Amino acid sequence: MSDLFEAAGLGPKPRSPEAPAAAPADDAARPLADRLRPQRLEDVVGxxxxxxxxxxxxxxxxxxxxxxxxxxxxxxxxxxxxxxxxxxxxxxxxxxxxxxxxxxxxxxxxxxxxxxxxxxxxxxxxxxxxxxxxxxxxxxxxxxxxxxxxxxxxxxxxxxxxxxxxxxxxxxxxxxxLNRLEAPALEQLLARAEALTGKALPLQAEARAALIEMADGDGRYLLNLAEELLTMEAPAPLDIEGLTEVVQRRAPLYDKAQEGHYNLISALHKSMRGSDVDAALYWYARMLAGGEGPLYIARRLVRFAVEDIGIADPQALVVANAAKEAYDFLGSPEGELAIANAVIYLATAPKSNAAYKAYGAASRAARETGSLMPPKHILNAPTKLMKELGYSAGYAYDHDAPDEFSGQDYFPEAMERQAFYNPKGKGFEQEIRRRIDYWAELRRKRKDGA
Missing domain, CATH: 3.40.50.300 (P-loop containing nucleotide triphosphate hydrolases)
Structure with missing residues (x-):
């Protein structure tokens, strides 16, 4: 035991920078975390x-x-x-x-x-x-x-x-x-606690590792757990099951109204966007473990389906909405599995933001062009006056045109034709790309009179 004391600087040897000085005997009633406060900046771990x-x-x-x-x-x-x-x-x-x-x-x-x-x-x-x-x-x-x-x-x-x-x-x-304390730093704190008290934690190696994991990066919480263990009389070192009977696992750090909330939903969203299904499932589980409402996550999955998958897989939105409906119907805990299914589907689906970008570009054009009227040939003419003004004049009914495609211009007359939607050729958008290219070629031929 003297070696243990000397390693912490509590014996006759000079104090090691790895451990703080011993507290006086009359400080024994103070919490262990307080007694172990470092005396120098360099003694701060992590x-x-x-x-x-x-x-x-x-x-x-x-x-x-x-x-x-x-x-x-x-x-x-x-x-x-x-x-x-x-x-x-x-x-x-x-x-x-x-x-x-x-x-x-x-x-x-x-x-x-x-x-x-x-x-x-x-x-x-x-x-x-x-x-x-x-x-x-x-x-x-x-x-x-x-x-x-x-x-x-x-x-x-x-x-x-x-x-x-x-x-x-x-x-x-x-x-x-300041960093969350990782396992090596937390192990240093446990060693200091053992040196200061002159006792070894009554834990098997696996249970010691589990204790560190329970602290979830919080040194003060770890020392509070250690103090509880050091004051008990255990007939034999505890295994993981015995440890969990003595102490409670720390609740994950998560505030549904603060930054932790936004950090984790961002991690989930970006993991799905990056097609990393395992990471996506992990962040989904982390949010649930922190107490996040499953319906909030389901809403974000719907948003992801329309923003990051779009028409590359039209079923993505259906699956995301179905997960929400399943949760409403089943409740917890079975409903969380429906959302997990959706996480897996969305993470592994082909990705495209072409529809998202197309809508943004169309919205900008709408703001910039103001109140331009549609071309008269695609306006209905239910009255005589409207017919006299040229409404519907020259409209070509596509079903009567060759290939059921007239090739007419449907943009305002004062506005050049725009190309907002550019499918990326992934998933179902491969077929849409083929159709758009086909129609573009027909439109060119109609314009050239071919």
């Missing part, structure tokens, strides 16, 4: 791209001058810890507030205290957790204190700053993206 010596934060510390930051990343990736260590390394006073529990009065007190420190030659780093929870007006309230140097603002958010923070605030802060 975020070398922003905490290493040659990283943005490393360069700030070397220059002894901090700039305002937005730390954007999933829960449990070290945002609060990084802010604390940054302030300590640069010699700034650290103030922390939460946008969930703080109001205008709290902010005024913080800014006044920062002013007082500034008069004494001290700098203040103000850490705002969940900064996206402040409304636009509250966010604007930070600007003058950031601009005049009263505080260096470090905001933490789990939401995309582009959508949740004011442009004015973003222009004054550098956005640093």
């Amino acid at each position: 975020q070398d791209h922003i905490v290493a010596a040659d990283s943005p934060l490393g360069r700030m510390i070397k220059a002894h001058r901090l700039s305002s930051l937005i730390l954007w990343g999933p829960p449990g990736t070290g945002k609060t810890t990084i802010a604390r260590l940054l302030a300590a390394a640069a010699g700034y006073d650290f103030e922390q507030i939460s946008a969930i529990f703080s109001g205008v009065a709290d902010l005024k007190k913080v800014f006044e205290a920062a002013r007082q420190r500034r008069r004494m030659g001290r700098r203040t780093l103000l850490f705002v957790d969940e900064i996206h929870r402040f409304n636009r007006a509250q966010q604007d309230g930070f600007l003058p204190f950031v601009e005049d140097g009263t505080v260096v603002l470090v905001g933490a958010t789990t939401e995309n700053p582009s959508f949740e923070l004011n442009a004015a605030l973003l222009s004054r802060a550098q956005v640093l993206v």
Whole structure:
């Protein structure tokens, strides 16, 4: 056991940078995640791209001058810890507030205290957790204190700053993206927990890997699970089944109203467009696991059928609509299988956006040409006056023409003929391409009098 302590820097050997210093004995009641907070930036796991010596934060510390930051990343990736260590390394006073529990009065007190420190030659780093929870007006309230140097603002958010923070605030802060913690980083945390407590997790190798998977990239959640396991008396190391009886799997990170929602539906849509049926099924399952409504996904499949498949497979829209109807009829969980069938069909169908592009081009032409009248020869003439004005004069009934094709021009007389639809020759559009080329040749012959 002494080797275990020494590996974490808890014995007589110098502390390894792989583990933080031991907490005093009277701190034993504190949560394990808190006791294991790193004491140096370089001890933060999984975020070398922003905490290493040659990283943005490393360069700030070397220059002894901090700039305002937005730390954007999933829960449990070290945002609060990084802010604390940054302030300590640069010699700034650290103030922390939460946008969930703080109001205008709290902010005024913080800014006044920062002013007082500034008069004494001290700098203040103000850490705002969940900064996206402040409304636009509250966010604007930070600007003058950031601009005049009263505080260096470090905001933490789990939401995309582009959508949740004011442009004015973003222009004054550098956005640093924190990574979801991968398995090697989470394994480091487990090793530190074992070193600090002097106990090994009562898990078989497969169960240890399953525990890491359960955390879903959240270091704090992993340490909470580890603390629960380290305090139990297990007669033998637990297998995966035993582990799941003791702890609960973390719910997937997914907010149906926020960025996770849009990221996953984008992944599903693009996987189907790329004809990657396995990836499409994975993202579909991920959305369901996160609590997404199946009917929302079904609507997106209908949209995909008309945008990305179109006439290349006319059955695609039928299948997508049928999946929606099947879900309405069956409900959950059987209805989800109908939607999965549609995902498979759409992902493996021939793709064409020719109809989508044709409609867009026709819409632009309609806006540009305004109120041009149809040519008179294709207008009905139910009255004598309309006949006298030339309505329907010269109309050729296609069924009476050779090949049942008159070749007449149906565009407005003041508008040159346009070609909006250009089928790509995939799937059923191969046949449509053949027909269009055939009619184009007939039209040319009619025009030339052949």
